[in-house]
Amino acid sequence: MFDFKILNTDGEARYASMKVDDKQVETPMFMPVATKAAVKTLTSEELEELGVQGLISNMYHLLLKPGIEVIENAGGLHQFMNWDGLIFTDSGGFQMIRSDFESKVTPEGVTFSSDMDGKTYEITPEKCIEMQKRIGSDVAMCLDYCPPYPADRGELEKSVIRTKEWAERCRKEGEHIFGISQGGTISELREKSCKDIVDLEFEGNAIGGLSIGEPTELMYGNTEISTSIFPKDKPRYFMGLGSPVDILECIDRGVDIFDSAYPTRNARHRTIFTSNGKIRIDKSDFKDDQSPIDPNCECPTCKNYTRSYIHHLCKAEEMSWMRLASLHNLKFMMDLMSEGRKAIKEGRFETYKDDFIERYKKG
Amino acid sequence: MFDFKILNTDGEARYASMKVDDKQVETPMFMPVATKAAVKTLTSEELEELGVQGLISNMYHLLLKPGIEVIENAGGLHQFMNWDGLIFTDSGGFQMIRSDFESKVTPEGVTFSSDMDGKTYEITPEKCIEMQKRIGSDVAMCLDYCPPYPADRGELEKSVIRTKEWAERCRKEGEHIFGISQGGTISELREKSCKDIVDLEFEGNAIGGLSIGEPTELMYGNTEISTSIFPKDKPRYFMGLGSPVDILECIDRGVDIFDSAYPTRNARHRTIFTSNGKIRIDKSDFKDDQSPIDPNCECPTCKNYTRSYIHHLCKAEEMSWMRLASLHNLKFMMDLMSEGRKAIKEGRFETYKDDFIERYKKG
Numbered sequence: 001m002f003d004f005k006i007l008n009t010d011g012e013a014r015y016a017s018m019k020v021d022d023k024q025v026e027t028p029m030f031m032p033v034a035t036k037a038a039v040k041t042l043t044s045e046e047l048e049e050l051g052v053q054g055l056i057s058n059m060y061h062l063l064l065k066p067g068i069e070v071i072e073n074a075g076g077l078h079q080f081m082n083w084d085g086l087i088f089t090d091s092g093g094f095q096m097i098r099s100d101f102e103s104k105v106t107p108e109g110v111t112f113s114s115d116m117d118g119k120t121y122e123i124t125p126e127k128c129i130e131m132q133k134r135i136g137s138d139v140a141m142c143l144d145y146c147p148p149y150p151a152d153r154g155e156l157e158k159s160v161i162r163t164k165e166w167a168e169r170c171r172k173e174g175e176h177i178f179g180i181s182q183g184g185t186i187s188e189l190r191e192k193s194c195k196d197i198v199d200l201e202f203e204g205n206a207i208g209g210l211s212i213g214e215p216t217e218l219m220y221g222n223t224e225i226s227t228s229i230f231p232k233d234k235p236r237y238f239m240g241l242g243s244p245v246d247i248l249e250c251i252d253r254g255v256d257i258f259d260s261a262y263p264t265r266n267a268r269h270r271t272i273f274t275s276n277g278k279i280r281i282d283k284s285d286f287k288d289d290q291s292p293i294d295p296n297c298e299c300p301t302c303k304n305y306t307r308s309y310i311h312h313l314c315k316a317e318e319m320s321w322m323r324l325a326s327l328h329n330l331k332f333m334m335d336l337m338s339e340g341r342k343a344i345k346e347g348r349f350e351t352y353k354d355d356f357i358e359r360y361k362k363g
Numbered sequence: 364m365f366d367f368k369i370l371n372t373d374g375e376a377r378y379a380s381m382k383v384d385d386k387q388v389e390t391p392m393f394m395p396v397a398t399k400a401a402v403k404t405l406t407s408e409e410l411e412e413l414g415v416q417g418l419i420s421n422m423y424h425l426l427l428k429p430g431i432e433v434i435e436n437a438g439g440l441h442q443f444m445n446w447d448g449l450i451f452t453d454s455g456g457f458q459m460i461r462s463d464f465e466s467k468v469t470p471e472g473v474t475f476s477s478d479m480d481g482k483t484y485e486i487t488p489e490k491c492i493e494m495q496k497r498i499g500s501d502v503a504m505c506l507d508y509c510p511p512y513p514a515d516r517g518e519l520e521k522s523v524i525r526t527k528e529w530a531e532r533c534r535k536e537g538e539h540i541f542g543i544s545q546g547g548t549i550s551e552l553r554e555k556s557c558k559d560i561v562d563l564e565f566e567g568n569a570i571g572g573l574s575i576g577e578p579t580e581l582m583y584g585n586t587e588i589s590t591s592i593f594p595k596d597k598p599r600y601f602m603g604l605g606s607p608v609d610i611l612e613c614i615d616r617g618v619d620i621f622d623s624a625y626p627t628r629n630a631r632h633r634t635i636f637t638s639n640g641k642i643r644i645d646k647s648d649f650k651d652d653q654s655p656i657d658p659n660c661e662c663p664t665c666k667n668y669t670r671s672y673i674h675h676l677c678k679a680e681e682m683s684w685m686r687l688a689s690l691h692n693l694k695f696m697m698d699l700m701s702e703g704r705k706a707i708k709e710g711r712f713e714t715y716k717d718d719f720i721e722r723y724k725k726g
Contacts (some may be wrong), residue, residue: 036679037672043683045667066650072670072694073651082667287429288436304445306409308437309400312429316399319682320406 002176002203004235008345012227012254015344018235020138020176023086025053027235027256028340030333031088032264036061037071037081038258038263041323042330050299050327051123051334054085056259059070059132060092060099063116063121068131076136080214087177087261089137091128094146094208112182125166129173141206141239142170144180149213154270156184159209166198166202178237180208185218187225189306194229204235207255211241220249227254244273244336245360248353251340263333267325272315273332275356277363285313300324365539367598371708376616377626378707381598383501383539385450388416390598390619391703393610393696394451395627397712400434400444403627404685405693407446412663413690414697417448419622422495423455423462425476426484431494435617439499451541451622451669452500453602457509457571468508470528475520475722488529492536505533512576518549522572527559534563541600542554543571548581550588557592567598570618575602583612590617607636607699608723613714614703626696630688633677636695638719640726644688649674662694663687 003019016027030183032039032047039047047055059076062068074080077087094109096103103112109124125143132140145162149154149165163182170177179197183190188296197205203305207226210219230236235256241247242260250258263273274294279286281293289307301324314319336356341353366382366528379390395410397404397418401412410418420440425431439442440450447547459466459473466475472487489508495503508525510518524573533540542560546553560568573582586601593599598619604610605623613621626636633645637657642649644656652670664687676684699719706715 036675037682038676038679038681038683041683041686043663043667043686045663061679065679066671070651070671070675074653074669080669080672080675082672092540184657288433290437300406300408301427304406306437306443308433309443309445310398312433312443313401316424316428318399318403319685320401320404322682323404323406323686337682 004204004233006233006301008347010344010347011252012348013135013251013340013344014165014254014256014339016235016256018256020086021101025086025136026341027252028337028339028344029053029257030242031056031257031259032197032330032333033259034081034083035261036065037077039326040268041326042264044081046300046327047083047330048085050331051338052085052330054088055083056088056090057137058090058095059128059137060090060095060123062135063092063131064116066092068134070145073137078136081306086137086138088137088141089132089135090141091123091132091143093123093128093143096123097146098148105162107162109143109166116290125169125260126173127168129177133174134314138176139204140177141182142177142202144182144208146182146209146212147184149184149209151184153186153189156182156186156189159183160189160193160196163193163208163355167197167200167202171202175203176214177202178204178206178235180206180239182209183222184209185222187222190222190225194226198229198231202234205230206237206238206239208239210238213248216246217245220253223250223253223255230254244333245357247336248340250357252349252353253307264326268322270321270325273327273329273363275359277360279363281307281321284315295326297328297331297335299328301328305361364465367567367596369596371710373707373710373712374558374615376614376703376706376707376712377617377619377620379598381619383449385476386501388449389704391610391614391700391707392416393605393700394619394622395693396417396421396622396624397444397446397697398624399428400440402466402689402693403624403631404689405627407444409663409690410446410693411448413694414701415693417451418446419451419453420500421453421455421458422491422498422500423453423454423458423486424454425498426494427479432495434498434595441499443488444466449501450499451502451504452495452498453504454486454495454506456491456506459486460509468525470525471497472506484613489536492533492540496537501539502567504539505530505540505543505565507545507571509545509575510571512547512572514547514551516549519545519549519552522546523552523556523559526556527572530565531558534565538566540565541567541569541598543602544589545572546585547572548577548585550585553585553588554592557589561592561594565597566618567600568593569600569602571602573601574609579609582609583616585619586613586616593617607696608720610699611719615712615716626692627689630692631685633684633688635688636692638722639724640723642726644670644673644684645677649715656691657695660691660698662691664691
């Protein structure tokens with residue numbers, strides 16, 4: 001069962017409910033990445049407490065470690081990680097092509113050798129979906145072909161064709177699958193790829209191959225192209241977008257779902273989100289700062305610890321700082337999204353977005 | 364206010380209640396180490412949930428980072444770390460002498476230079492206690508002089524004399540201070556040092572300079588010497604002892620308090636305690652093991668995760684394994700102690716100890 005119901009719109013922004021079998025979430029939604037079946041430094045119980053609705057894991061990484069069978073034996077990813085919420089899985093096509101392993105892309109799929117086990121893996125679109133299903137993914141992502149940025153037109157044209165061909169083969173593998181568009185930042189190619197994907201009537205449509213280094217305006221522009229083509233009654237997912245400002249801008253352009261390692265990676269690099277912008281908690285300004293990171297934040301870090309203490313943990317290389325900062329940054333994203341949903345519902349998303357961005361950028 | 368009340372004895376083992384101002388604990392008690400104002404990978408909330416009654420932090424480390432003033436500004440260690448339980452602080456004499464910094468021991472105290480800030484620190488016994496008090500320690504430990512193992516007789520004799528002289532000076536600095544005996548494994552010297560310390564009538568008496576590499580039998584023997592000299596009506600603290608078997612053997616010889624990084628350090632090195640002995644969770648035996656580490660354990664790790672999942676986290680270098688394993692190992696220690704207290708109360712400590720050790724060593 002897959003159901004996507006728009007509850008309110010505000011301009012292009014949409015507040016919706018998405019149901020996948022027995023799992024229901026509200027969008028706009030941000031998913032932390034649990035690449036290897038774990039959100040770095042955190043537990044599933046903590047994610048639940050933060051209000052995280054869904055995670056995205058990565059088939060490619062799980063294939064290498066622990067292997068599909070281990071997760072099957074555990075009863076699937078949900079049981080393995082003790083996570084009751086929604087689980088998207090990415091095909092890992094992006095990672096396969098960029099991996100240190102020798103990889104080869106053919107019309108048939110992607111072949112690569114792992115130096116972990118010496119094996120050669122041949123990932124066809126069919127196998128890719130099948131494996132995502134086997135590990136118990138709620139929503140599987142198509143195998144796509146994403147060239148790096150910048151890529152020449154020829155490479156992008158090839159990626160659009162290949163991504164379409166692979167998507168057609170993925171589609172035959174069942175339901176609860178999202179298609180992914182490519183096309184880089186070349187409008188006609190992006191348009192073409194979006195139409196290709198839409199034609200296949202996946203449960204949802206994703207934007208791939210953006211937020212990989214292109215100028216922000218090109219990213220926004222190609223997002224607009226995508227959402228103007230993606231049908232209104234299906235969820236739209238911008239893969240790999242994680243900065244608060246970009247997310248609000250893309251909600252404003254009609255995107256519903258986001259994922260990124262950005263909040264947790266920033267946390268591990270000592271960078272913490274606040275409504276007045278990012279702060280580097282290891283800066284000496286915070287040495288004696290007895291306030292929480294954000295007095296209005298309800299995260300376990302802000303309820304229990306001061307900036308001074310977290311500063312000390314960083315300086316002393318006590319790695320619990322990574323947890324505390326990750327908890328806060330993820331809660332910040334959860335609040336950003338729930339405030340966003342509320343603003344859409346109340347028809348004031350534009351003001352919410354503008355106010356947030358002004359404060360955040362000034363900081 | 365300092366109160367130590369023995370509630371039950373069983374042979375030499377004692378079940379007691381210890382009150383330090385408004386903080387009450389039960390002994391035998393094991394304290395995790397929060398060397399730099401944090402138990403590695405864990406939060407204070409987790410420690411409380413595990414039933415941890417007290418922690419030991421290290422004045423020497425805190426002096427270097429974040430500095431005494433930062434902790435004072437935060438309102439003391441309890442506020443700084445958000446920890447309501449008991450806090451012992453060690454002088455850090457042990458670490459000062461062994462540090463990479465150039466250090467010099469004179470009758471006056473210990474002098475060392477830190478390459479962190481280029482400063483030279485002169486730690487006298489008086490300053491050492493004063494600083495522990497300033498950071499809000501509940502129980503301060505004397506500055507002692509602990510030679511390495513093995514040390515020759517001359518060195519040990521010198522350490523006994525110096526430790527006594529320093530203890531006399533510490534005693535003048537106030538109350539809620541434990542003395543520390545030295546003497547290595549030479550019975551007469553150990554005896555002499557214990558008597559020196561006892562004469563100064565500290566609130567508690569500690570065994571120092573053991574569990575640093577000497578044969579187990581010598582450690583047990585010198586523990587017996589110590590507890591035969593230490594008065595019955597005061598708490599006895601074996602510093603730095605952390606293996607479950609050794610702790611039970613020393614409770615059986617009349618020791619009340621223990622601390623060590625052993626459980627958390629083992630956890631970070633992928634070694635997990637079970638009633639059937641230690642296991643290396645990264646061994647391939649556990650790859651598909653769907654049981655918790657210990658089905659009878661009530662720790663968050665055992666309630667939520669399988670051996671298979673923790674094995675995967677280790678293999679995938681997902682550092683949350685360190686937390687999960689640390690939580691379990693510390694809960695194991697807490698259970699060991701509460702079961703021990705119960706066994707003393709019920710007059711069956713010997714059986715409890717023997718059964719535990721037999722099972723643990725067989726595993």
